[in-house]
Amino acid sequence: MLGLLGKKVGMTRIFDEEGRQVPVTVLEVGPCFVTGLRTKEKNGYQAVQLGFDVVKERRLSKPKLGLTKKAALPPLNIQREFRTDSLENLAVGSEVRVDNFEAGEFVDVIGTSIGKGFQGVVKRLGYKGGASQGHGSMFGRAPGGIGSQAGGAGARKKVRKGKGLPGHLGNERVHVENVKIMKVDGENNLLVVKGSIPGSAGGYVVIKTALKRGKKNPWKVSNQKESPKASSETSAKQETQEGAK
Numbered sequence: 010m011l012g013l014l015g016k017k018v019g020m021t022r023i024f025d026e027e028g029r030q031v032p033v034t035v036l037e038v039g040p041c042f043v044t045g046l047r048t049k050e051k052n053g054y055q056a057v058q059l060g061f062d063v064v065k066e067r068r069l070s071k072p073k074l075g076l077t078k079k080a081a082l083p084p085l086n087i088q089r090e091f092r093t094d095s096l097e098n099l100a101v102g103s104e105v106r107v108d109n110f111e112a113g114e115f116v117d118v119i120g121t122s123i124g125k126g127f128q129g130v131v132k133r134l135g136y137k138g139g140a141s142q143g144h145g146s147m148f149g150r151a152p153g154g155i156g157s158q159a160g161g162a163g164a165r166k167k168v169r170k171g172k173g174l175p176g177h178l179g180n181e182r183v184h185v186e187n188v189k190i191m192k193v194d195g196e197n198n199l200l201v202v203k204g205s206i207p208g209s210a211g212g213y214v215v216i217k218t219a220l221k222r223g224k225k226n227p228w229k230v231s232n233q234k235e236s237p238k239a240s241s242e243t244s245a246k247q248e249t250q251e252g253a254k
Contacts, residue, residue, distance in 0.1 A: 011109050011226060012091035012217040013038050014061035015200065017120065019210045023191060023201070033191055034206045036118075038107040038216060039198050040231070042082050043099055047090065056092045057099055057228075060085030062213075087213055097227060104231040108195045115187045115219035120208035124180030134173040183207035187222050 015038035022030045045058035064086045066074055077085050080101045110116065130136040130152045139148025152175065156168040185206065192201040206214060218224065 010091065010093055010218045010220075010223070011228065012057075012059070012089075012093075012215065013105065013107065013109060014041050014059055014087055014089060015039065015107075015214050015216060016062070017206055017208050017210055017212050017214055018199070020205065031191065031203060032205070033201050033203055036200045036202065036206070036214060036216065037198055038110075038200045039105060041105045042080070042085060043101055043103040043105065043230075044076055044080050044082060044085065044088055045101060046096055046099060048096070054092065055094075055096065056090045057096065058088060058090045059105065060088045062086040089215060091217065093228075094225065095227065098230050099228055100230075105228065106195060106231050107193055107198050107200050109226070109229050110190055110193055110200065110216070112190050112193055114190045114224060115222040116190060116202070117217045117219050117223075118185045118188050118202065118206050119215040119217070120183055120185075120206055121212055122179045122181050122183045122207045123209050125178040127175065128178040129175045130173050133176065133178045136173065187219050 015036045018035040018037050020032065020034050022032050024030055039061065041059040041061045043057060044060040047054055047056040047058070049055050060077060060082065062085060063083045066084045068086065069077075069084050073088065074084060076088070077083065082102060125132075129150050131138050131150045136150075136152065138150045139146065139153070152173065155172055155174065156166045188206070189203040190200065191203050193199075194201070200216065208214060218226075
């Protein structure tokens with residue numbers, strides 16, 4: 010399973026081959042940096058930790074800043090772990106870009122919905138409201154009776170379990186499955202997906218290979234850190250070639 014971090018840019022529309030307009034969401038995805046690797050031998054599970062969104066050092070907590078400095082990376086504002094079947098091609102410090110996904114694939118997108126504060130049952134739960142809207146009616150958009158009273162006068166009311174009531178709406182983690190990728194722009198780190206994505210413009214999102222309809226592709230990295238042994242061998246070869254010339 011592949012996964013990347015990004016931001017929601019906004020919504021627009023494109024036209025397909027038959028001229029029909031398709032609503033799409035534009036996401037800025039990556040570049041992400043590998044800040045850590047988790048192995049079954051050491052950690053009991055296999056995963057890769059990615060960081061995204063370079064910010065000033067003063068905006069990060071000391072633990073986050075220490076993690077990025079240890080990996081010799083710039084300060085990264087958001088970091089997440091992704092369970093993966095393979096750690097091939099991955100190393101701490103590697104750069105992972107949006108080209109890990111292709112047009113036509115399906116992904117799962119996780120975002121935080123827009124917070125709308127305290128709302129009534131009509132907006133929050135889709136209740137129809139009272140039938141009587143005449144003058145003096147006290148029903149209107151109220152939730153109606155919330156429970157039954159047993160035991161005569163003075164007995165405590167018993168609210169039915171699961172009864173919908175007014176409360177906080179939005180600002181929740183929302184998982185949208187099987188979102189189709191319409192276009193991948195590797196030069197500008199943009200991913201265009203079909204339909205809407207939870208959250209406001211500028212909000213962070215997590216994009217993962219679709220659990221139900223996704224493809225098992227290997228990780229692609231833009232740059233791979235060489236081991237000290239490999240780098241020394243490379244430099245030795247270069248010196249030999251220059252001496253031969």
